[in-house]
Amino acid sequence: PGLPSHPFGRKFSLTLGRPHRVQAMCVAEEKAGRAWLFGGYGERPGNPPMRAVVNDLWCFENGKWNEVKDQGGPKPGPRLCTAAALTSDGSELILFGGWDPETPGTGGAILDDVWSLDLATRTWSQLEAPMPHGPTSRHVAVCVPGAGIVVHSFRCGETVLRFDEKERRLVEQPCAGTLPTSRGLHCAAAVGRELVLFGGAAQSGAMVNDCFALDTVTWTWRELAQGQGAKRPSPRAGSAACAVGGKFVISGGAEPPRSDLGLAGLVPRGDVWGLDLLAEGGWQEIVDQEAPNAPAPRNAHTLTHIGEGKLVLHGGWHPFVRTYDDTTALAVTETPTPTAQAA
Numbered sequence: 022p023g024l025p026s027h028p029f030g031r032k033f034s035l036t037l038g039r040p041h042r043v044q045a046m047c048v049a050e051e052k053a054g055r056a057w058l059f060g061g062y063g064e065r066p067g068n069p070p071m072r073a074v075v076n077d078l079w080c081f082e083n084g085k086w087n088e089v090k091d092q093g094g095p096k097p098g099p100r101l102c103t104a105a106a107l108t109s110d111g112s113e114l115i116l117f118g119g120w121d122p123e124t125p126g127t128g129g130a131i132l133d134d135v136w137s138l139d140l141a142t143r144t145w146s147q148l149e150a151p152m153p154h155g156p157t158s159r160h161v162a163v164c165v166p167g168a169g170i171v172v173h174s175f176r177c178g179e180t181v182l183r184f185d186e187k188e189r190r191l192v193e194q195p196c197a198g199t200l201p202t203s204r205g206l207h208c209a210a211a212v213g214r215e216l217v218l219f220g221g222a223a224q225s226g227a228m229v230n231d232c233f234a235l236d237t238v239t240w241t242w243r244e245l246a247q248g249q250g251a252k253r254p255s256p257r258a259g260s261a262a263c264a265v266g267g268k269f270v271i272s273g274g275a276e277p278p279r280s281d282l283g284l285a286g287l288v289p290r291g292d293v294w295g296l297d298l299l300a301e302g303g304w305q306e307i308v309d310q311e312a313p314n315a316p317a318p319r320n321a322h323t324l325t326h327i328g329e330g331k332l333v334l335h336g337g338w339h340p341f342v343r344t345y346d347d348t349t350a351l352a353v354t355e356t357p358t359p360t361a362q363a364a
Contacts, residue, residue, distance in 0.1 A: 040079060040086070041065070041346040042336035044101035047323035048114055049263070050140070055082040056325040056333060057114055057138070061101045064344045072344070074099040074122055078143070081325075081333060086348070089143055096145040097136045102206075104162035106170045108186055114138040115148075115184060117172055117191070120158035131156035135191070150190035153182065159205030163216050168237035171216050175205045175224060181216075181235065198242035201233045208262035210269055212298050214238055217245070217269045220257050228256040228277055232269075232296065246296055246303040253304040254294045259320030261337075265330055265353045267299045270307070272334055272351075275320035287340040289318035293351065308351070316349045330354060 045061030063075040076099040078089040103119030116136040122129035133151040138144070152172075160174035170184035172191060183194040207221025216235040222228045230253060232245045246253060254260075260274030271294050275287040291310030296303070308315055322337025322345070332351040338344045 040077075040088075040336075041344045042323075043338045043344055044321045045323060045336060046103050046105045046116065046119075047325050047335065048105050048107055049325035049327050050107065050111060051326060051328040052111065053082075054328050054331075055080055056323075056327055057081075057140075058086075058323065058335065059105065059116065059138075060097070060099065060103060060119070061321075061336070062344070064346075074101055076100065078138075081327070081335075081348075086335075092142065092144045094144055095147055097134065097147075098132075100132060102158040103132075104160045104172065106162040106164040106184075108184075109164065109166075109169050112140060114140060115162070115170055117162055118152050118157040118160065131158050133157060148189050150188075153191050153193065161207060161209040161218060163209050163211045165211040165214060165216050165237045167214055168216075171235070171237065173201075173207075173209065173216070173218060175203045177201075178203070194240060196235065196240045196242055198235075199233070199244050200242050201231070202229070204229065206258035208260045208271055208274075210262045210264040212264045212267060212269050215298070217262075217264070217296075217298070219262060219269070219271050220254070220260055220274060222258040226277075228258050230254050230256040234298070245298070251303045252306070254292070255290070257290060257320070260290075261322050261324035261334070263324050263326040263332060265295075265326050265332065267297055268353065269296045269298065270294070270324070270326075270332065270353060272308075272324050273316075273319050273322055273337065275340055287320070289320050289339050291315050291318035295353070307353070316347070317343075317345065319345055 041064035043062040047058045049056045058079040065071040079086050100119035100121045105116040118132045133156040135148040137146050154176045157174050162172045164170050172182040180193045182191040185192050204221035207218050209218040214237050219232045235242050257274030257276050260271045262271045273290050275289050293308040295305050295307050319337035323335050325333050330353045334349045
């Protein structure tokens with residue numbers, strides 16, 4: 022009551038204890054109503070604030086964040102720009118690569134290691150096989166029902182990477198159709214049997230706002246919402262995404278510098294958009310960034326669906342201005358999930 026209404030639901034804020042975090046990995050465990058957050062840039066408030074790449078693990082459950090105590094044994098090293106997803110049975114979280122900046126000014130190390138987190142024991146183990154295309158960061162990983170974990174990176178052209186749960190390694194999966202251009206810092210989610218990805222940036226730095234769906238029954242790509250002049254999110258990178266039933270939802274991200282507005286650096290966004298894959302219409306703006314109680318504009322944050330249309334947005338930053346530790350919830354009305362047809 023008294024909260025602003027939006028086309029797909031309503032928005033409200035949570036006041037919680039939580040870490041400052043940028044470019045962390047967050048994966049939802051929808052059936053349990055919780056989310057797991059790992060790594061990223063951690064920041065300790067101060068003047069100036071202290072920032073470091075971390076490898077801690079947090080769990081969001083029952084409306085609050087709790088740090089998971091270290092169980093001992095091996096664990097992934099500090100990193101950001103990594104990607105992870107749950108296995109098909111939801112018992113493990115598989116983490117792929119990332120970037121450890123290490124000593125400032127050195128460029129750091131891009132990583133190719135693959136790790137498993139047993140969610141029952143909360144212990145880590147490293148898998149033998151590394152990422153097959155070599156060290157990778159700024160990629161996405163999504164568990165698609167019926168297909169398992171699918172990874173997409175700037176190296177993916179006519180193939181994607183699929184995690185073989187029996188062999189415990191990533192394998193190449195050939196694809197057809199209208200292929201996405203090479204990109205990183207994009208966002209993705211599973212809508213039914215499809216992997217849907219949006220936006221990102223080419224290695225040249227050019228940002229895009231196109232959206233593609235990969236049918237994991239036929240392994241065929243198609244471009245979505247292609248209408249010329251239709252309202253849609255602006256070209257951006259570092260957005261976050263999740264799925265709610267048949268809706269693909271994105272939030273935030275950073276636009277290129279806007280010299281026409283006197284903005285020399287990356288321009289963060291605070292809007293939230295939805296694309297219903299079952300409807301013939303295009304994008305709908307769920308939350309305008311000027312709306313009351315809208316989260317501050319940001320990129321490099323996380324957005325996870327913890328079930329029953331409840332989305333949790335956490336952290337991120339206003340580039341070179343501020344790091345966030347706030348958590349915002351967005352209630353989104355669920356629509357039916359698309360059903361893929363066998364070839």
